[in-house]
Amino acid sequence: MREPEFTFELRVCQWAEREWPPDGSLDDGTAVLVARQLGTRSRRWDTLVLECDREALAARAVFGPDRLTGDLLHVVRHAPREWSYYREALPEPGYPWRYVRETIHEAAERGIVDTRRRGGRIELRRRWHYPDWCRRIVAIENKPDLDASAARRLGDQVERDVALGLADEVWIATRATGANVEPALLERLPVETGILAFDGGDASVAWHPAALAADEPGTRIVERPNGGDRDRSAARFEYADPDWKRAKRRELAERAYERGWRAYVETMRPDCRHFELRRDGGDVLPWCAAKGRTQTARECSGRCADFAPEPPAWRTRGWPIEGGPGKGIRRLLDRQRERARRPD
């Protein structure tokens, strides 16, 4: 039986964390952060690889492991060094100031800005400088079985990514077939898209991507004709402003920081007695002892016919891991996620 797409996706994430970039190496000042299943309201990518300024990434840690939303970023990035009235310190938000006040209170509760009241006015002061920690964003779409119809569907999606240029590079990760990726498939994909061919836990470049202009205006493809003989409709495009793109990239980076790629375990049942983490080459993958294979996040739920909760005795006295193996697995993955956020 072929490995499910979910397992392939976990392999891609782990490979990227170990090996990125595919050819050549990063300088010592760069660290890599990998996240899974993230994007904007209209587009979600399977894997995101963030190339980060190592020092700035370490400095980001003082703001805590939870993401800063777009509203919080507005406050934290512009909070002044010295006490100031918030309306004078922060740029015009483009929405009512009362929402900014709410965000300032939220930031103060999280301990990431200082606030005080002076003469009925709210003043704020930064606690730390918010670092520009993410240098590049690389989006990877995972399609282990890249046949003609998958390439056509992906081609349309990826064309939108290339036109918008929210990421600096776009790749497709697929399973190596032993032969070269068929030229007919390549023709269906935008030439700017890179292709990574995976053989187990190793990858090689089948096609190099072009760098996208993430700092420049992008084009949002809102609607496109279906291309049939009778289709005379025109495609509709929208302009994506560089400021909008910059803000979205920051929000995306923050969500990747919070989530990482190991959050998959949060929707699975590591508290099932059949749940294991197994090493396979350089990868560590969830394994279901009852099914005798890697399980998907979807099937590993309380509704699974083989689900068997770990006995209470495992969670109490006599078991070497506090809280039982399920809790132990979660803690282990959380620790690894935290380590990825704090490179040496």
Ligand code: SF4
């Ligand atoms: S038996 Fe079901 S719930 Fe238990 S680990 Fe396997 S897939 Fe998950």
